[in-house]
Amino acid sequence: MNVVQAVKLYITKMTEESGPGMKVILMDKETTSIVSMVFSQSEILQKEVYLFERIDSHSKWDNMKHMKCIVFIRPTPENISLLLRELRYPKYGVYFIYFSNVISKADIKTLAECDEQETVREVQEVFADYLAVDRHLFSFNIVGCLQGRSWNAQHLQRCAQGLLALLLSVKRRAVVRYEAASEPCARLAERVRDLLRREAVLIDNNIPFNGEIPTPQLLIVDRRDDPVTPLLSQWTYQAMVHELLTINNNRVSLAHVPEVPKDMKEVVLSSEQDEFYAKNLYSNFGEIGQTMKSLMDEFQKKAKSQQKVESIADMKNFVETYPLFKKMSGTVTKHVTVVGELSACVSRHNLLEVSELEQEISCQSDHSKHLQRLKNLLANEAVRQHDAAKLVALYALRYEKHASNALPSLIEALKTRGAPEHLLKSVVNLLEYGGAHARQSDLFGLQDAVKITKRLFKGLNGVENIYTQHTPLLKDTLEDLIKGKLRENLYPTLGGEDGPYGRRPQDIIVFIVGGATYEEALCVHQINQAYPGVRVVLGGTAIHNSTSFFEEVKSAMQGVHRTHTRHIRNV
CATH class of the missing domain: 3.90.830.10 (Sec1/Munc18 (SM) protein, domain 3a)
Incomplete structure (x- = not known):
């Protein structure tokens, strides 16, 4: 399941099917990114594509009848109307049209009626409707997918269509599992299931059915279950x-x-x-x-x-x-x-010191020691305001229920050191977004006996590196799924009528609503190496660093009344 290879094959097919001769490729904003992620400009030039045009630009070229035009766009209403305009007054000799996802029969009919000069040679659906970031990593580049606890309707539709395209491109029929406690995960799972049913004929024609192997699983999880991973400083390249x-x-x-x-x-x-x-x-x-x-x-x-x-x-x-x-x-x-x-x-920016404390707060519980070290770092002018806010946010998540919780005074300390208003709000928003009330998981291993034991052994053995002690929650979730231990009541299955989904899956696509991280991509890479025969692909609404994650949280909390952080005043 190599998503880069899947997208490359589609783009190669588009450039080859139009035959020899000079070509222009006409794209929209999103398909431009999709192509540039897997091909350099020089590689595309080798395929006789000499001009790159945007369908929404009013290009200065008047008449380019000697050139063939490859159109590669998403089948959105805006793009369809721009394509209709292009076909009414065609600039190029012939058109080969490729949509990055399923297109309706009604739209095809409208395009046919508009092609009065009969310049269209080909209309096809190719399923390159996602950004292939790495072989086992994809994204939709959406920061701020939720409004409060609910989806932005446009983003929900985009993610569902993108996941359908992903399954078609890697030729997998999957059953859908989702995090039961998350409303956004349930909504997306239902929307994907509905699309899979609606496009059953397309799936039957494109994906061979093999009852011998366990059915692949699409697992949809919520970023709010692990708000810690995107906050940590990273040490892999x-x-x-x-x-x-x-x-x-x-x-x-x-x-x-x-x-x-x-x-x-x-x-x-x-x-x-x-x-x-x-x-x-x-x-x-x-x-x-x-x-x-x-x-x-x-x-x-x-x-x-x-x-x-x-x-x-x-x-x-x-x-x-x-x-x-x-x-x-x-x-x-x-x-x-x-x-x-x-x-x-x-x-x-004293990042070694900052990172050491981040790792300790996320992996160990020692309130007085962490509070003292945190106060010392807040007093250090070399520490960036952004890093100071991250540390306070990690403290807020770890010690939310602690009897001696000092969050209000730490927020005051941030104010005193001149942290801007948006960072103060980020700390409080994050607790509202991903605090204990919002999580299905036992993130810090406070209740789960297995996790407590695991942590104890890790502490006894020591870790290879104090800066990489933390492992994302996703690792435990995936290992449980691979071993057939992921609890059905916490991660129910939709559309399980498709086959032996109860067996341990070999192919897994895990999608994080609210964005994935490169630390989780590393974790998936390690799992792929550790479990021969298992193939895991990770996707997210976005690929976050701590800055874009704060944006994600801000967007989700806009207009939402604070119910769990009302005790923190003046923020």
């Missing part, structure tokens, strides 16, 4: 870049870095296009430093050998190896710049 610099559709802005080279103001970090990144996404920060040194040494060795251009043979050799040399030079410069900026952030 990919997650750290996202937390400190932000990865947006595989792109990272370095424009703020002093004296950054002009061509490095925005860099692409894609495991499909960058071998070094693919090998090191899950390496921790210490390992990255060592690996960077080896890369530099190798590059310098190659650079020295390139300098000896004395004969015709040397020149020929240089010309042949130059593109690879140049590519390596670009890779080295890019990663040295990124790692250099990460390193500067860590020392500038």
Whole structure:
């Protein structure tokens, strides 16, 4: 179940079916992102696509009849009307139209009636309707999917359609399980189940049925069950870049870095296009430093050998190896710049100290010690306001029910150090969003005997690294599912009539309403390695760092009356 490969196959099919000749690809905002996540511009150029156009732009080109037009858009009402406008006054010679999801017969009929000049050669549905972030990770790039405890209707529809496309693209018939205590999970599960029933013929035609293997499961869970994971500082390369610099559709802005080279103001970090990144996404920060040194040494060795251009043979050799040399030079410069900026952030903002306390609060219970260390860090001016607010939010979640809870005084301390209003609100909103009342799980292992024992053993054995003690709740949930221990009353099944869903599943798609994180992607990667024969794919409404997670919470809590945090005044 490789989601990058699934999307790539569809896009390759689109570029090949139109035959040889110069092509333009006409996309909408979302499909532009879908394509750019899996193909670089140079790779697309190799497929004779010379022009990229947006269907919602009023392009200056008048008449391009010599070019074939590949249309790749989502089947939304807005896009259909823009496509109708295009077909009434066609700029290009012929059109090959691909919708990223199911399109209604009525819309097809309208398009046919509009194609008076008979320029349309092909209309097809391809199911590339999600952002393939990594082989086992996908997203819909929606921050703020809920309004209070309910879905934003548009986002609900988008996620349901996207999940249908995902199942069709990886050719899996799945039963749907969801978190029983979460209203948003139940709504999405029902909507997906309804779409699967409505498109039963399409599924039968596209996905072979195999009664021999356990039915794949689509498990829908709620971010509010684990509000801790998105708040933690990260120490693996990919997650750290996202937390400190932000990865947006595989792109990272370095424009703020002093004296950054002009061509490095925005860099692409894609495991499909960058071998070094693919090998090191899950390496921790210490390992990255060592690996960077080896890369530099190798590059310098190659650079020295390139300098000896004395004969015709040397020149020929240089010309042949130059593109690879140049590519390596670009890779080295890019990663040295990124790692250099990460390193500067860590020392500038005392992130080792901040992270150590974050990990301790999330993994251990020691109120007086944590409170004292937290007060010391709040008094340290080198600690960023954002990190200070994260620490207070973690304290609020861990010690919500503690008899000596000091949250009001910690919020006062944030005010005193000049934290902006939105961060103060974030702490209170987070407790309202993901406090004990909102969670189905025993997040901190306070009641569950198994979890208490697990934590005790972990404490006795020590951990490999004080900065990576925490494991996301998702790990326990997935391991229970793989072992057939996930309780049906807590995670009921919809549409179980499809087959032997009671068996231990081999294929699992887990979707987090409210957004996933790169720490959870690492956890899924580790599970895929630890359980041979099991394939897990993770998706979320978004891929969060702590900043976008605060945005998620703010959006969900807008206009909601506080019922569990009324005791915190003046916020």
